[in-house]
Amino acid sequence: xxxxxxxxxxxxxxxxxxxxxxxxxxxxxxxxxxxxxxxxxxxxxxxxxxxxxxxxxxxxxxxxxxxxxxxxxxxxxxxxxxxxxxxxxxxxxxxxxxxxxxxxxxxxxxxxxxxxxxxxxxxxxxxxxxxxxxxxxxxxxxxxxxxxxxxxxxxxxxxxxxxxxxxxxxxxxxxxxxxxxxxxxxxxxxxxxxxxxxxxxxxxxxxxxxxxxxxxxxxxxxxxxxxx
Numbered sequence: 001x002x003x004x005x006x007x008x009x010x011x012x013x014x015x016x017x018x019x020x021x022x023x024x025x026x027x028x029x030x031x032x033x034x035x036x037x038x039x040x041x042x043x044x045x046x047x048x049x050x051x052x053x054x055x056x057x058x059x060x061x062x063x064x065x066x067x068x069x070x071x072x073x074x075x076x077x078x079x080x081x082x083x084x085x086x087x088x089x090x091x092x093x094x095x096x097x098x099x100x101x102x103x104x105x106x107x108x109x110x111x112x113x114x115x116x117x118x119x120x121x122x123x124x125x126x127x128x129x130x131x132x133x134x135x136x137x138x139x140x141x142x143x144x145x146x147x148x149x150x151x152x153x154x155x156x157x158x159x160x161x162x163x164x165x166x167x168x169x170x171x172x173x174x175x176x177x178x179x180x181x182x183x184x185x186x187x188x189x190x191x192x193x194x195x196x197x198x199x200x201x202x203x204x205x206x207x208x209x210x211x212x213x214x215x216x217x218x219x220x221x222x223x224x225x226x227x228x
């Protein structure tokens with residue numbers, strides 16, 4: 001669009017929703033500029049960033065002065081505003097509702113449970129200098145198992161992707177969360193062939209943008225393995 005600035009996004013690629021947003025922007029070729037915000041350095045608490053997002057969280061999107069601060073809203077806004085290929089966020093009401101159904105469930109299930117394993121195995125030990133607590137990790141893995149069961153049985157069923165025959169925002173958000181425990185060396189899909197096949201289809205659809213977005217996580221995984 002003539003006269004429009006590129007969409008600006010503020011990301012930390014150790015953040016799952018930030019990775020999803022970067023992958024989406026790359027796949028759709030929406031003109032954009034990435035501003036990296038290092039959460040580990042407290043850059044999200046700077047006065048400039050706090051003015052942009054008082055919640056001091058990433059991702060943040062600025063589109064010609066319009067600011068959004070929640071990943072789900074950002075992705076759906078961009079898909080709609082920039083006429084992304086329909087499979088990402090379908091215009092047909094029933095198909096769109098299935099994506100909305102998953103993303104509404106996602107925040108308190110896939111995101112919450114996969115992130116908790118990562119927090120217990122990676123973040124808390126680094127922040128406190130204390131070892132992981134096996135009982136807490138085991139309880140978190142039990143919760144995560146229930147979520148993965150539902151991903152298979154309620155959403156994926158016998159279709160190629162979570163909401164149908166093609167990749168959507170639902171798959172993108174889900175895969176970025178499911179990858180997160182890998183930062184501690186834990187592959188949560190290793191005994192789940194159905195979800196592994198789904199993951200392979202998602203990676204194939206996302207092409208190089210998938211590995212590019214996960215470079216930081218891969219480095220963290222390699223450091224975890226080196227300590228074993």
